Amino acid sequence: MSVVGCVAAGGSGERLGASGPKAFAVLAGRPMLEWSLDVLREVCDRVVVAVPAGYEEGADRVAGGTSRSSSVRNALAAAPEATVAVVHDAARPLLDAALARKCITSLEGFDGAIAAARVTDTVKEASADGSVVRSLDRESLWAVQTPQVFRADVLRQTLSADEEILAAATDDASLVERGGGAVRVVEAPGSNMKVTTQLDLRIAEAILTERC
Numbered sequence: 001m002s003v004v005g006c007v008a009a010g011g012s013g014e015r016l017g018a019s020g021p022k023a024f025a026v027l028a029g030r031p032m033l034e035w036s037l038d039v040l041r042e043v044c045d046r047v048v049v050a051v052p053a054g055y056e057e058g059a060d061r062v063a064g065g066t067s068r069s070s071s072v073r074n075a076l077a078a079a080p081e082a083t084v085a086v087v088h089d090a091a092r093p094l095l096d097a098a099l100a101r102k103c104i105t106s107l108e109g110f111d112g113a114i115a116a117a118r119v120t121d122t123v124k125e126a127s128a129d130g131s132v133v134r135s136l137d138r139e140s141l142w143a144v145q146t147p148q149v150f151r152a153d154v155l156r157q158t159l160s161a162d163e164e165i166l167a168a169a170t171d172d173a174s175l176v177e178r179g180g181g182a183v184r185v186v187e188a189p190g191s192n193m194k195v196t197t198q199l200d201l202r203i204a205e206a207i208l209t210e211r212c
């Protein structure tokens with residue numbers, strides 16, 4: 001088994017509004033990307049990072065794509081030896097090794113095993129004008145995160161789809177599901193947050209500062 005981490009770090013981070021790409025925004029004294037890289041290097045045989053244009057210099061960095069999933073595809077393409085792919089967003093710097101390992105071991109018998117959190121809010125479906133169509137049963141709802149671990153052959157096949165299909169996907173598991181793959185959720189700790197806005201950055205900073 002060859003486990004390769006594929007890090008999606010190729011986004012611009014528009015909603016964060018920093019002066020450069022989000023993955024390189026400073027978080028608790030170092031680029032955000034570095035925090036999850038430490039953990040992935042601990043649990044993977046190798047890690048490939050898809051970065052924005054102009055950041056390709058450095059070992060195991062590849063150019064990101066125009067969409068998140070095309071960035072993942074580029075990272076995976078640089079690791080033909082991979083039998084298991086651990087896909088992770090640089091925007092989730094609080095990744096812990098136990099979660100990544102749990103996703104890897106949970107892959108047994110599945111095509112994908114993905115970190116997810118039980119939904120704590122009540123979720124409703126509404127039409128464009130805001131009128132509620134229905135309330136969904138929270139018991140069976142999960143908010144999906146990364147890491148998302150896949151059999152590498154399945155992910156390679158999945159990510160060979162057309163660019164527009166990749167661009168429409170908000171995660172890789174949905175593409176695997178679309179191809180008939182079996183995916184399971186793995187419950188993540190509450191700390192596995194995503195940094196999208198400046199408020200998230202402050203929260204992540206507080207948690208990391210407490211950890212160190």
Ligand code: CTP
Nearest residue numbers: 008009010011012013014015066067071090091
């Ligand atoms: N990502 C990527 N390649 C892209 C777009 C996004 O690798 N073309 C990565 C981001 O770097 C991030 C992850 O996918 O780690 C999740 O995306 P998101 O949180 O939306 O980050 P950004 O696209 O950078 O942020 P925004 O949408 O606010 O511009």
Ligand code: MG
Nearest residue numbers: 011012013068
């Ligand atoms: Mg984005």
